Amino acid sequence: MLNIPATGSCQCGAVTYTLSAEPLFTYACHCHTCQKRTGSACAVALVVALDTLAIEGELTAWSRVSDKGETNTRYNCAACGNTVHGVGEANPALTKLQSGTLDDPRAVEPEVHMWTRSRQAWLKLPDDIPQYTTQPDDPLQLLQAAMDYRASRDGA
Ligand SMILES: [Zn+2]
Ligand SMILES: [Zn+2]
Structure with a gap:
C-alpha cells in the first residue's frame, strides 16, 4: 500500500514532489511509444489529480500528438531529464505520475495493463489482471477495470 502523503x-x-491523495488507479502501458520513452519494457504510472501533486524544482515540458490526435505533455527534470509526470489534453485535471520516481515504488503495482499486443514476450502477466490489447476509447473503462480488479483482489 502506498502511504499518503507519498514522496518522490x-x-x-x-x-522532488509530495502526493497528498490516493491515486485513482495504477496502470502499465506496453505500447512502443512508452517503451521508447522509458527505454524499458513498459511504463507504470499512477493516475492522480494534478492538484494533489506538489512539485518542487525545475521541469521542462515536451509534447507529442497521439494517434488519436490528442496532445500529451511530459514533464521532465530540467537537470537530469528524468520524466516525472505527464498530462493528456483529454483529461487536463489528471496527470500520470511515473511510478519509478516514488521513493517507495514497490508500494504500487499495476491494476490494469494496456497495449499488451506489443508487450515484451518474456514479461508474463498474471491471468486475473485486466488487460487490453490496445486501449479502450473511453478512459473511464480503464478506471472501471482497475476498480473491479482492486475489489476482487482485496475482497477475495
Ligand atoms: Zn504507452
Ligand atoms: Zn533530476
Whole structure:
C-alpha cells in the first residue's frame, strides 16, 4: 500500500514532489511509444489529480500528438531529464505520475495493463489482471477495470 502523503524525486534529486491523495488507479502501458520513452519494457504510472501533486524544482515540458490526435505533455527534470509526470489534453485535471520516481515504488503495482499486443514476450502477466490489447476509447473503462480488479483482489 502506498502511504499518503507519498514522496518522490527524479534520479538527480533536483525535482522532488509530495502526493497528498490516493491515486485513482495504477496502470502499465506496453505500447512502443512508452517503451521508447522509458527505454524499458513498459511504463507504470499512477493516475492522480494534478492538484494533489506538489512539485518542487525545475521541469521542462515536451509534447507529442497521439494517434488519436490528442496532445500529451511530459514533464521532465530540467537537470537530469528524468520524466516525472505527464498530462493528456483529454483529461487536463489528471496527470500520470511515473511510478519509478516514488521513493517507495514497490508500494504500487499495476491494476490494469494496456497495449499488451506489443508487450515484451518474456514479461508474463498474471491471468486475473485486466488487460487490453490496445486501449479502450473511453478512459473511464480503464478506471472501471482497475476498480473491479482492486475489489476482487482485496475482497477475495
Ligand atoms: Zn533530476
Ligand atoms: Zn504507452
